[in-house]
Amino acid sequence: MNKYLEQLIELSTLDKDIDDFGPRIAKVEKMLKISLDKEKEFKSQVDTLHADIMDAKLKKGKNEVHLAELSSKLKDLTKKSALVKTAKEVKALQLEEEISKEQCDFANEEIVRLDKIIDMKQHNIIALQEKLAEAVSEAEEIKKSIEEQMQHIELERKNVYQNKDELVSLMSQKILTFYQKIRKWAENTTVVPVRKQACYGCFMRINDKTYASVLKQDDIITCPHCGRILYKEIEVLIEA
Template sequence: MNKYLNQLVKLSEINREIDAFEPRIQKIEKSISVAFEKAKNANDSIELLEDEIKDSKLKRMKNEALLAELSEKLKSIGKKSASIKSEKEVKALQLEEELAKEHCSFANEEIARLEKIIELKEGEKVKAKELHLELQKAAEELNATIEEEREAIKEDMQAAYAKKNEIVNAMSPKILSFYEKIRKWAHNSAVVPVRKQACYGCFMRINDKTNALVAASEDIITCPHCGRILYRDTTEVA
């Protein structure tokens, strides 16, 4: 193969390699942020449960205060009942007593209901804490593993850039700028193989003359349709 063409093929390969690093980095960073997000969500659910428990405890306290109030009231009704005589007063007091007792039983029912909620939420909180710990640990472990991968990518990138510099330094500036011009629009398909007599950039069939020139590999040939640099694909089975 022509020396310059060979350099162009190699440069194109290394540029493709370099461009592939970014999605690799993004993929690992994404997996890390997903893992920490999961742990954070688990922590949020703990906070939510804590709020619910706090709310139920406050309601229970209010009902307990109400019970204490009602018990005082019942005591005072008991005292009053000893001193009154008229049937009308007795009846009124009985009514008051019944009402207070009814409120007492309501408050007791409410306290029992709230205690069940508190117990249930406390149980959920224990589980949520376990889950949070698990997820946090998993995220941290993943982060440590990924740290190694990050380092490996960094090394690969440095090696790729060194290789690219080596190729670029050996190239003629004229050919390099010709390639860069095509690369501006064709990006990583500026240098493409010919397969089955078709340009692998625009996928159009090339004429026999161009195909023969590409096959000879003696010159830098561009696709007559799209202008990309063409080379003979040696991996293609003839």
């Protein structure tokens, strides 16, 4: 095979590897983000529950104060009832007493209701804290695995760049410029194989003459339709 063509195939493979690092790193980072988001979500749910409990306790306190007020009011009414004389006054006091007792019942019901809410939310917090602990340890594991993966990718990247530097230093400037000019628009399909007599960049059939030249591999041949560099793919025979 033509030496320059060989270099171009290698260079295009290295460039493709370099371009692949970005998405690979993004994928790894996304894994961590999903896990951290989950952790954050549980934390915010716990915070909301704590706030709800605070709120319920505050309401309960208000009801307790109200109950104390009602109780002293009822005592006053009992004292007053000993002093009243007319039937009208007795009736008025009874009415007031009834209303106060109703209010007492309501406040007591509210306290029971709020206690239930506080109890339920506290149970929810316990359940959530278990989930949160799981999420935290999961995130830790992912972080550890990601660090390993990133180190691995870094090492690979260093190697690929080193290989590219070495290769580029061996290549002729003219060939390199030619390659870079095509790569500007063709990106990772600058150097493509020919399969079934078709360019694997534009997928157009190439004529017999060009095809014969590609098969010979003596020169650098470009696709007559799109201008990408063509090469004969080494066929991998799969035995049936």
